[in-house]
Amino acid sequence: MKKLLIIGGAGFIGSNACYFFAKKKYKIYVIDSLSYASNLNNIKPLILSKKIEFKRVNISNFNLLNQFIFDFKPNLIINFAAESHVDNSIKSPTIFFKSNVSGVYNLLLSIKKFNDKYKKNKIKFFQVSTDEVYGSLSRNFANEDYPLYPSSPYSSSKAAADCLVMGMAKTYNIDYYISRCTNNFGPFQFPEKLIPISIKRSLNNDSIKIYGSGNHKRDWIYVEDHIKAINKIILKGKVNEIYNIGAQNTYTNKFIIKRILKILKLLKNKKIINEFNGKIEFIEDRLAHDFRYAVNTNKIYNHTGWKIKNNFEKRLYETVLWYIYFFKKENK
Template sequence: MKKIIVTGGAGFIGSAVVRSIIGNTADAVCVIDKLTYAGNLESLAEVSADPRYRFEQADICDRRALDRIFTDFRPDIVMHLAAESHVDRSIDGPGEFIQTNIVGTYTLLEAARSYFDTLSEEAKREFRFHHISTDEVYGDLEGPEDFFRESTPYAPSSPYSASKAASDHLVRAWKRTFRLPTIVTNCSNNYGPYHFPEKLIPLVILNALDGKPLPVYGTGAQIRDWLYVEDHARALYLVATRGVPGETYNIGGHNEKKNIEVVETICALLDELRPRDDGRSYREQITFVADRPGHDLRYAIDAAKIGRELGWKPQETFDSGIRKTVEWYLANKDGWCRRVQDGSYSRERLGLGGKGR
């Protein structure tokens, strides 16, 4: 049994990682989450009673809290997912992104390094610091045949991606300078259950059901590679437990789609699964809006390395994954989704934490 710290474990990807670890391994997990607007302990409700799960409400910028947790929990692995991650929010207010993504990562690295220095030589050989990042650090791609590879130069376009690029560089520097055994992964766009409604796919699903406009930036020509979150969670655990320190692994879903194609696919599924009362298509709710500043046109991941070296590949196609996602939101519209939309999840969340503080 390994003991794993998951920062940001109450967020979208983090909670999927925690549910996967508790549900499919014998490992113990300590979630560290500040519980900002995107942190939702209801996303962890199914594992919160498990004795291998504990929760610590803490800010990764709080060194004293981190030192206490490291000393008490004694982790074998740190999986660092805590981050501000919404591009539009980073444009409106970059400061929080600098603080959490850069200063927070630095503080966590220093806490991990201090703890690492106390370990036996055998424990040091087993310890891993796994930093989870994004493909947005690479900027965008020019030609239709090109892909982001682990060697692609960084060219971030937004305050969000710039802050993540900076954190990636810090993690690699701590490996080189301080010999902390770090690993970096960069992933494509995730989607699936428990996704906060500000992001494209859940926003479109819930707006459609509520009879609201379905906003699409520009002409919807932006291309993204879509990765089902549970496939990503499996990949992250594989990297954390079998990846090589100092290496970077790109994780993609092999599903390139234009944004307008994604929206139209969701509309077609809703037409099938939850038809409008007036018999018309949800496509009629699509509304094109002004593009956001610095919007990258195309992201696409070459995930050959993780497949070749660690044997991972996604289990879901986009068709199967998006159907599961729409079905989940339909099933949870009046529960998890409504509590997120009306803010009641924030008022109630402190009673759902399970073991720990």
């Protein structure tokens, strides 16, 4: 059975990936530094049922990471680990470069050492990146050859990691994939990003805060669809290629909040919740706030046949319900 190492598997997308890959034929180990954005409870059922194993490892610590990789001997590594919140990267950028750049460098160095020793058992590396590396686009859609124009310490750390992967892989002959996905939504996200924080504030009877005009546009993909695309790349994609992943659900932040409030109203009518606050407060804009992200996904479709079934409204409804129950449990 192939061995899969999931890094950052106690975070939002990583936890969802653990549930997805646990159903496939892999022996899975998960490592994570367990930062504030992680929640080990997310994947506890998988650990208790022995579908995955878990160890706390910070990828910034080369010796620990390298020892772990040499012990577990994975065939494939998927790296979800990163500091991921743009606002934090503006206030305290240093950790972003430690985890998102040095951490990826450590991973590549360890893979090089491993591949040098076990020439017939080389590790493949999957780096999970973001559409934010392309920066703000006015009307066009970025394909994978679009220049990197990051606007924040977060997106520049992710762009730097992409460059490291390409450069070190070329020199040391490491097989890799890079995916650049748009904004994810779904269960297990730490409540600091737009969707979960807005649901949390509204349920706590606080107003919902939106940066600037609220007209900033993002393409929203359900987290499981992102993971299905990653799986498709692993199965059918070409190594040493970059793949954009998107859903063509491009909406303004204001629109997203209005949809959430509509769902909360419906759930109140159904008596699933008692109260919520429907007030929106427009606050001072984020520094260097990108106005629009949009990716062209022809390449992943042409190489792997991956395309998305559009289910945005249904998935958003399920997501709002999931957070209602999650916050209720948290408050008990």
